[in-house]
Amino acid sequence: MSQASTHAPSAIAKQQQLREKLSQFPSLIVALSGGTDSAYLAWVAAQALGERALAVTAVSASLPESERRGVESFVRRHGLRHEFITTDELENPLYVVNHPDRCYHCKDELFTKLGALAAARGFAGVAYGVNVDDQGDFRPGQQAAREHGVLTPLLDADLTKAEIRELSRRAGLETWDKPAAACLASRIAHGVAVTEDNLKQVDKGEEALRALGFRQVRVRYHGEDLVRIEIAPDELPRALAPEMAARIRDAFKALGFRYITLDLEGYRQGSFNPVSGDR
DSSP states (O other): OOHHHHTSOOHHHHHHHHHHHHHTSSOEEEEOOSSHHHHHHHHHHHHHHGGGEEEEEEESTTSOHHHHHHHHHHHHHHTOOEEEEEOOGGGOHHHHTTOTTHHHHHHHHHHHHHHHHHHHHTOSOEEOOOOGGGGGSOOTHHHHHHHTTOBOHHHHTTOOHHHHHHHHHHHTOTTTTOOOOOOGGGGBOTTSOOOHHHHHHHHHHHHHHHHTTOOSEEEEEOSSSEEEEEEOGGGHHHHHSHHHHHHHHHHHHHTTOSEEEEOTTOOOTTTTOTTTTTO
């Protein structure tokens, strides 16, 4: 073990530094998507600031219904001050056209709304849950965050995804091992217009897969006829069993798809990203 790694701060030490830094804010809005990172940040901010911290979740057609239910359960269980707001990214043609920078326009809408809320209520700032590991992925939404001056407490604390999961587990947060989740629009192939209808199809498809007992899934929408289903590699054998494959087929036929494919590479994050392609 190198000397540098010997003296690297522990996750616990990073959490303490994070709390101390957050406690210096007069007040703070935290963007709460419901994923592991944002849930942990919202919880730590509440620990540091109490009622001076407000978790805010954006609701639109791109938010999976299961995520909304999860947020409601999380904030209720942990006593967080929380509100839902509505975002209107589907009214922006640059979002709907679904080029690779779609996430920029989504986050621009989100941070515009959160910034206006902070100004109207007198909050000192807005923060979101980007972490160290996110820096190596294609995330145009981070550019929107920088343009809006959104704070990045987890990144500033040098916290990795693994550390956030471990700290969440220690804190008793049920989100500690939650599978990665992104907005429903991330399931629509670039160049295919994002609509409320195809977002609902994707959401219903993923709900159907979870109802069949699968945990980590993605429904990749390639057009009105074709869907590509990604399931975690360790769950694939069950999906490939003839009886289960028939149940998956029937569920997606009922949603209006003509061609239903099961991706043999299994689930991988960002398979539509231009830097990774459909690798």
